[in-house]
Amino acid sequence: MSSHPSALPVVVIGAGPVGLAAAAHLVGRDIEPLVLEAGPTAGSAVREWSHVRLFSTWAELVDPAAEKLLAPTGWTAPDGATCPTGGDWAERYLQPLADVLGGKVRTEARVTGVSRLSRDRVVDADREQQPFTVHVSYGDGTESRIMARAVIDASGTWNTPGPIGGDGLPALGERAAADRVSYRVPDLRDPAVRARYAGRRTAVIGSGASAFTALASLADLAENEPGTHAVWILRRGISGSTFGGGDADQLPARGALGLAAKAAVDNGYADAVTGFRTAHVEGDGDRLVLVAEDGRRLDPVDEVIGLTGFRPELSFLDELRLGLDERLQSPVELAPLIDPNQHSCGTVYPHGVNELSHPEKDVYLVGMKSYGRAPTFLAMTGYEQVRSIAAAIAGDREAAERVELTLPETGVCGGAGLFDAPEAAQPAEGGGCCSTPATLRIDAPAPSASGGC
Template identity: 75%
Template sequence: MDKQHLPVVVIGAGPIGLAAAAHLVERGLEPLVLEAGPSAGSAVRDWSHVRLFSTWAEVTDPAAEKLLAPTGWVRPEGTTYLTGGDWAERYLQPLADILGDRVRYGARVSGVARAGRDRIVDSGREEQPFTVHIETADGGEERITARAVIDASGTWSVPGPMGANGLPALGERAAADHIAHRVPDLKEPAVRARYAGKRTAVVGSGASAFTALAALSDLAGQDADTHAVWILRRNIGDATYGGGEADQLPARGALGLRAKAAVEAGHASTATGFRTEAVERDGDRLVLVAEDGRRLDAVDEIIVLTGFRPDLSFLSELRLGLDERLQAPNALAPLIDPNAHSCGTVYPHGVKELSHPEQGVYLAGMKSYGRAPTFLAMTGYEQVRSIAAALAGDHEAAERVELTLPETGVCGGAGLFDEPDAAQSGEGDEGGGCCAAPATLSIGTGTPTSSGGC
């Protein structure tokens, strides 16, 4: 079969998936974007109320802007901040619309393999195209043949559990009706009622946890019975609240300072070095129990913001080279390992670091970072630019770096940033400044909000 006439399947119509499609079109290749949700940026819309701590200039892709230009689309002022809802409605959906039939909604990918070859078979493997199995919104099934596959489905659908060992704590599943894995939108009356006047545990140490603490603190200022208990697996140190005034993203620094202010104002208390082992019922309330036997006072609700992880189940018939810890491509993993690196140590990378033993398949965007929490939107755009160049046979361009980042990186996670003037002042402790991944993003928070412990 002549694979050159087949489409490149892109999984996910989020920021990176749509950017991949734009770069493929620019290269004269035909993309087919498969989106499980009903619209572009479905995951981003889940945190539409959350304000990014990146600006418009940092979350749009150059090839996508070129594709949009003939429609009269103009990027909003580059120095202004946006919410997840702004991002989806003012950029992602218009981009998907201009791609037209190249984007299919309600198409959930359930499997990817080499046509006629399972994971075991060597013979003739590389000559075979890919077969992509999808489930449609009406309950049907389809098979699509592709020359290559770019998985930009993100990690939003698989939030991390409360248990410190990476598995759900005892009783966590049974208490699911009182546990949320998203930053609450307290402007929604039903959501506000869930947390107002209640005692809520917030588990996590990244940007999403900061966002939740700041929101609950604002609510406590209006309802004195509202209180947050911040559950930290580590002790509080210089970098706990992020970079403060040393952060090259002022809004991100301000977000950490708001979390710090919540604690100092008494709207949030802390439980440090607390590694959750069990969640027990106390009537209608919940008690968190640590590995060392400590038991916290009962809470009404729990918000778990411990990062995200990739869904690799539908890629099980492909030969992927993934790091045993991060579940990220082997060549990329050492660059993003949160045990050793912050955003400032991750340099732009592309097809070389993202390649697998199975040629023609790539994980891009948040999916490529596995469980690492330091993803940046601009880095994702550089990834897919390089991948598209390689698929088009322009190996010089694929290996060339076309992105320059500030020294400490530009983490496009989801954060809370309501007061630009205050953020610009950046008062606060100096710190290392790790960034949480946002979902789809920038998505650290992003995220995405997303969260993860640095």
């Protein structure tokens, strides 16, 4: 091992879209990456929702640096105007990219801890001069310790879904009902999964894109399977922004998701229950009864699909000095831009190394993990993050602070997104909450709440 950290690789945790993009940008900067993926293949998490169609098009899902690596192999980019499924994304882009990176990607390599060499989080002396130590557990039961000059955590949040309890904790009885509670959008093409929901009453808890997808899928099933019905449970009320931006969304497929969920309700395939925060899950024979914090009880359901968001797994980073927002568990400089207590549109201007830095130098949480508990993350946001970070690691500060991305707007800009307070449902005077200037440096201050949408 070289005694100088700059001679060591940059460890990237996770071989998903943003992790592999990080590796491509590092390679483009002549910096050696080492991607550690806990699953058996690249894009393991994406493959678990292979049946779900993305609302971004191929043109927005292929990172430019990755495409540059792929081009000499004869790889042909898919039609940029079409929206792939998760399975398409994994097979036609992520796996070929991992193959090009070759030995720079290790699968079945789970990171169990990250620290500084000979320094726990308490020790100050010469801390930044020490390389990182990354502890890894492999699928064959062996372990190793890898030295790194920097760490980019792109491990995502897929494996830590939020519980259905309204207080952020599992509802009483939720664990006991685990065989009838799912936290994923069901793949109704699978005969076994289809049989689980066909002709049954299912509660769908959540108000985001995943809930929209589940409602639309169950509505399609109900057209052919009598007795199939969904109960859509929202913790807040229904307002003008509930179903997203619709036709005003600059990502048409994203707008169409909300319209499909609205159609499921309008056509009688789903009933909406608002202001319902689950406290108890009670058994009623072979069925379940959901009880709210205010005492309301719903009619029995056969299945529950909890789609209440995700949260970051931070335990293996416990020896590092992270600067995380107390609400979202995202980097403190990024949090005000994505806090759903402040706005509901999900639009955040492009950002990079400045917003993603921590007190611990050269550690970065990127991709969905950088958003902590906040929703509505776009792949191209992650690609811009890692482009900026790779430039910073290479010492190119000008490139690190240069914006190279324009994001599509949601068509929704309606104030606070967590609670249905009437005064929060209207944009502030002069516009909405999430304006994006035409030209903006990454190190510029956040747009004010009175900026125009």
